[in-house]
Amino acid sequence: MTPHLLSVSDLEVQYRRPGQLPTRAVAGVSLDVQAGEVVGLVGESGCGKSTLARAVCGLTAPTAGGIVFDGTPVGPLRVRRREPALTRIQMVFQDPYGSLNPRRRVGAQIADGIRIAALRGDIPVPESTDGPVEHFLTRVGLPASAAQRFPHEFSGGQRQRIAIARALAARPSLLVGDEPISALDASAQAQVASLMRSLAVESGAGLLFISHDLSVVRLIADRIAVMYLGRIVETGTTAEVWDNPRHPYTQALLAAIPQPDGAGRLPTELPGDVPDPAAPPSGCRFHPRCPRAFDGCDREDPRLNADGVACRLYA
Numbered sequence: 193m194t195p196h197l198l199s200v201s202d203l204e205v206q207y208r209r210p211g212q213l214p215t216r217a218v219a220g221v222s223l224d225v226q227a228g229e230v231v232g233l234v235g236e237s238g239c240g241k242s243t244l245a246r247a248v249c250g251l252t253a254p255t256a257g258g259i260v261f262d263g264t265p266v267g268p269l270r271v272r273r274r275e276p277a278l279t280r281i282q283m284v285f286q287d288p289y290g291s292l293n294p295r296r297r298v299g300a301q302i303a304d305g306i307r308i309a310a311l312r313g314d315i316p317v318p319e320s321t322d323g324p325v326e327h328f329l330t331r332v333g334l335p336a337s338a339a340q341r342f343p344h345e346f347s348g349g350q351r352q353r354i355a356i357a358r359a360l361a362a363r364p365s366l367l368v369g370d371e372p373i374s375a376l377d378a379s380a381q382a383q384v385a386s387l388m389r390s391l392a393v394e395s396g397a398g399l400l401f402i403s404h405d406l407s408v409v410r411l412i413a414d415r416i417a418v419m420y421l422g423r424i425v426e427t428g429t430t431a432e433v434w435d436n437p438r439h440p441y442t443q444a445l446l447a448a449i450p451q452p453d454g455a456g457r458l459p460t461e462l463p464g465d466v467p468d469p470a471a472p473p474s475g476c477r478f479h480p481r482c483p484r485a486f487d488g489c490d491r492e493d494p495r496l497n498a499d500g501v502a503c504r505l506y507a
């Protein structure tokens with residue numbers, strides 16, 4: 193069997209703040225991504241998706257567990273720079289304003305990605321970055337003239353395309369998108385999501401695509417992992433999860449998606465908010481909100497079974 197491109201095992205990430213209980217934002221997660229595969233990670237706000245993504249990229253130190261990327265353990269960011277091997281992981285964030293430098297021309301920022309790949313020795317140092325910059329702009333559907341402009345001259349969707357071009361220019365073998373489409377309007381959302389999928393798959397890279405929107409993830413992911421309060425509660429192929437959701441949380445997420453006829457069922461099954469991860473419920477973390485909880489769910493903490501579901505209904 194070929195080793196996974198990314199292998200996350202029993203990962204825990206805690207945040208500690210003086211005078212407060214530690215927050216276990218990621219509380220024992222195992223997740224793999226293969227080369228050329230798109231894995232969608234979904235879950236409500238606050239369930240730990242970004243924390244997981246940041247740990248995968250070496251931006252947040254795990255408290256326990258391991259992350260191996262392409263045979264290299266991912267450690268926390270060094271003071272000045274990431275391990276060169278880790279520049280093969282590139283991230284696209286929710287807000288491209290936060291990740292693009294407003295004072296530098298778009299072309300110069302994409303050229304940074306090209307230089308990263310050259311420093312790693314993956315491509316020869318280009319005499320001029322103009323040609324490669326144009327290549328990546330074209331691939332994300334922007335004109336070559338965009339290179340001379342500044343980020344604020346573009347729409348949100350276009351800025352996200354620039355962020356994708358810059359990430360691709362660094363020749364990643366894993367692309368991590370943390371809510372890369374949630375700041376975009378509906379038509380741009382599907383376009384940018386599909387673009388990320390096709391560019392990642394064409395280049396043979398894996399894609400970990402994070403979103404709270406299961407209906408968009410469904411369009412582009414090969415596999416889906418559903419996260420709740422620091423844990424993966426269900427995982428499977430996109431067809432399995434979409435057509436036959438088993439965990440009551442996944443069922444509730446699906447029920448919350450508006451229907452094409454506009455009727456838009458309300459998520460009546462899913463009352464309340466995600467609890468504070470600093471004080472998670474006893475037993476199954478989902479039991480206080482679960483419409484199918486039964487005797488013992490408040491005491492026993494189910495872990496993912498061999499079928500990819502963490503629920504006592506399927507024990």
Ligand SMILES: Nc1ncnc2c1ncn2[C@@H]1O[C@H](COP(=O)(O)OP(=O)(O)OP(=O)(O)O)[C@@H](O)[C@H]1O
Binds near residue numbers: 207235239404469
């Ligand atoms: N730097 C931090 N210090 C302390 N707590 C944090 C920090 N970052 C996140 N948290 C807490 O960790 C938990 C998980 O946060 P995280 O941002 O990973 O969730 P998320 O699933 O990405 O949410 P969203 O969908 O809103 O982006 C939350 O309870 C959050 O308040």
Ligand SMILES: [Mg+2]
Binds near residue numbers: 241242243370371
């Ligand atoms: Mg987040």
